[in-house]
Amino acid sequence: MNYRISTEPDARLRIDKWLWAARFFKTRSLAADAVGKGRVRIGGEPVKPSKDVRVGDLVEIEIERIVWQVRVLGMCDVRGPASIAQTLYEETEASRTKRQQEYERRKTFHEPAADMHGRPTKRDRRVIDRFSRGD
Structure with missing residues (x-):
């Protein structure tokens, strides 16, 4: 298949379509949903799914509480x-280091409720109530 990538400075494409083509989201509707919820910003400003992204724009994408900062290098309207x-964007160095730190933190993080199985017992409920009341 022929994948035409446009790197012209005046090239532009809808942000939801670009996110889908750059493989940040599996479907275009997931990309549009993330944009609609404000998890995608162009130049620091939240945008709508119909907003055009241009070559050279700085795009911030939040996926599962991890923020990617990428510079748009090219446009391709097919996935x-x-x-x-990966040739459509370049991640900033600051974003890459923050992402790696977050991955390391998640590896060592222990979920407090991981030890609990099923419904709390009567004793567990008393402990939970004591903490929530602040006794």
């Missing part, structure tokens, strides 16, 4: 393989 999708 291709990952090797093609």
